[in-house]
Amino acid sequence: MTYDLIVVGSGSVGAAASFYAAKAGLKVLAIDSGHPPHDIGSHHGSTRIIRHAYGEGSDYVPLVLRAQALWDELARESQTEIFHRAGVLNLAPDGAGFIANAVASTQKYALPCQVLSAAEVRAKWPGVAAPDGWVGVYEPQAGYLLSENAVGAYVQLAEKAGCTQLFGQPATGIKHAAELVEVVTADGQRHRGRKVLISAGTWVKKLLPFLPVNPVRKIFSWHRAEGGYREEEGFPAFVVQLPDKTQYYGFPAIANELKVGRHDAGQPIETHEQRLPFGEFAEDSTEVSGFLRGILPGVGASLRGAACTYDMSPDEDFIVDTLPENRNVMFISGLSGHGFKFASALGEAAACFAAGKEFGVDLSRFRMSRFAVKMRP
Template sequence: MNNVDVIVIGLGSMGGAAVNALAQRGHSVLGIERFWPSHDRGSAHGGTRIIRQSYFEGLEYVPLLRRAYTGWRQLEEQSERSLMTLTGGIYIGDPQEETFAGALASAQHWGLPHDVLSSEEITERFPAMRPAPHAKGLFEQNAGFVDPEATTAANIQVATMHGAELHFGETVLSWTATKGGGVEVVTTRGRYGADRLVVAPGAWSERLLGEVGAPVASERQVVYWFAPDTSAGKPSLADYSVGTQPVFIERTDGNEQVFGFPIVPGQAPGVKIGFFHDYTPTDPDAVNREISEFEIAQMQSRTLDLFPHLTGRLLAGSTCLYPSSPDDHFMLGLHPEHSQVTVATGFGGHGFKFVPVVGDIVADLSTRGRTDLPIGLFSLEREALRR
C-alpha cells in the first residue's frame, strides 16, 4: 500500500477543485469517485448555475466570491474552456425581504456596483418580467452563470495535467485515521494510504462522515425549462434570452423563493426555473428522478407570478441533490476528532459559485492545517449543527 500526500473522496464540484488545487501545489494526490466524470447523480449538473456577488445570504461571503471570480477566470485559461457567462442578475422582493434587502446590504457594504429598480423599471429594462407592483429589485451587472459539467471536467483535466491520479467508478467503503497520523481508505477496488484526507461527499455526507456529516440533509431538487408564449403583442424570444434577460431570484408576498436563468444558446430553448428549496429529504441512492404532473403544475403556477407569458409547454426537467446544512451555511474545516482530515460539505443550492475558492481553502486546510481566507461562518462546531 503506497502512500500519497492526500486522498480526496468525491470528485464532484468541490472535490474536483480540491484535487486540482492540491496537484497544482505539487502534492501527490489520489482522487476517488464512485460515479463517472461530470456525472448527473449529485449536485454538479444541469447546464447552468448562478454566480453573483451581491449576496443576500450574508456579508461574509463576498470576499470569498471576489476570490472565486478570479479563480473562475484562471480555470478558464488553464483548461481552455468557457465556463462563466455574465448576463447580469436581478434579485426581486418586498423592500424588507431578504432577497432584495440582503442583496442591497451586501452591495452597499462592499461597494459593489448596482442599481435599485422599481417594479416598473424592472419591466422596462427586462420586458418578459412583471414583478408585483410594490416589489423592488437589485440589479448587478457582475452576475451570470457558470457551466457545472464543464467546470467539473475542467478541474479534472487540469488536475490530471499536474499529476493527480483519479479513479472513477470506485466506491469508498470506509476510511480510518491511523495511529501514525495518516489515513487509510478502503474501496471496492483496494486499500490506500495517505498522510491526509479530504472528504467532499455531497449528499452522501452522513455515510462517509458519520455524526460529523449527519446534519447534512440530502434534499431532492427539481429544475424546469418552460417555453414562453411569443405570439403577437407579447415579449419576444429574445426578451427571454441571454443578451436581454438576466439571471434572477425572486420572493414577494411570502411566496416560495424561485431562481432562474435566461434561455441559453445550445440548451433547451426555454427559461430554466426552480424553487430555491424543495424541502424533500431523500436517500441519495434512491432518488425519485420522475417529475410528477403536480410538481410541474405547481412550478408553472409560481412562474406566472413573475413571467405572465411563460405559458408554453415544459421542454425539459431535471432532478439533482442539494446537500444542505441546517442553517444553509457551508460546512468547511478540519474534522473535530482527526486533524489530518478536511471536511467540505453542506454546500446546498448556493455553493457552486464558490468552487475555485473552496478548492484553495481545502488545499490550505489539508496541507497547512489553517487558511487565511475567512471561513469562520462555516465552522463544523457551530451551534446550528449541534442542534
C-alpha cells in the same frame, strides 16, 4: 504510496481541490463513485448562477469574489467556456431579508450593482412583471457558470498536473492512524494519505454519519420562452423571493428554452434510488407554474425537466471543518443548493489545508461548533 492529499468525492469542490493541490506540487489521489462530470450528484444540469450581492448574507461576499476570480482563471487556463457574464437580477418585496442582505452586500463591498424600483425593473426587462413595492438588485458583473464544463475542466487539468484519479470506485470507510489516514474503497484497497478531504456531496453521511446534513430531491425544468428572454437580448439570470418566502431561480433562454427551478421545498430522501426522475411526482409539472404566471408571464409550457439533490444543513449555511479527533481530515458539506458558485474557492481552501497554508478568506462562519452535535469519526 502515501499521498499528500486524498480527495473523497470529485464533484465540484473535490475536482477543484484536486487540481489546486496537484498544481501546487502535492501528490494527490481523487476518488469518486462515478466518472465526473456526471449526473449522480449535484453538479449536472448545465448551468449554475453566480451572484455577488449575496442575499444569504454579506459574509459570503469575499468568498464568492475569490471564487469568481478563480472561475475566470480556470476558463483561461483550460481554454474552456466556463462563465457567462449575463448579469443577475435579485428581486423581492421591499423589506424582505433576502433583498435587504443583497443591498447590504452591495454597500459594504462597493459592488457595481444597481438598486431598482419595480417600475425600473419592468422598464428594463418587459418580460418581468415585478409588482409595485418590490425592489430589484441588478448585478451586471455576475451571471452563470457552465457547471459540467467547469468540473470537466478541473478533472482534466488535475490529471495533467499529476493527480491520480480513481473513478467508478466509491470510498467505504476512513481509518485513522497517528500520522496517516487510510481511505478504504469498495474494492478493498486501502489508500494512505497525510491529509484527506471529504467532499462527498449528498451521501457524505455514509462516511461521516454525525453530520447534520439531510438529502433532498430537487427538480428544475426548461420552458418555451420566445422574445425578450434571451441572453443576447439582455435578459439576465435571476433569483426571486415571493412574499411567502418561496424562492425561484432561472437563466436567460438558450435556443428559446428558459431553465427555472424552485430553491426551497423538495422531497427528503435517504438513498440515491429515491431520487426519482422528473415527472414521477405529480407536483413536478406544476412546481414553478404559479411563479411563471405571476412574474414571467411570457414564459410558456414545460418542455422537459431533471432531478438533482441538495445536501441541506439545518441553517442552509455550509459546513467546513476538520475532525476534532483527527485534524488531518477536512470535510466540506451542507452546501444546501447554493454552493456550486463557491466550489472553486472552497477547493482552493482544501488545497491550502493540504499544503499547511492559510487560506485567504475567513471560513469560521461555517464551522461545526454552531451546531449542538457530538462529532466523532
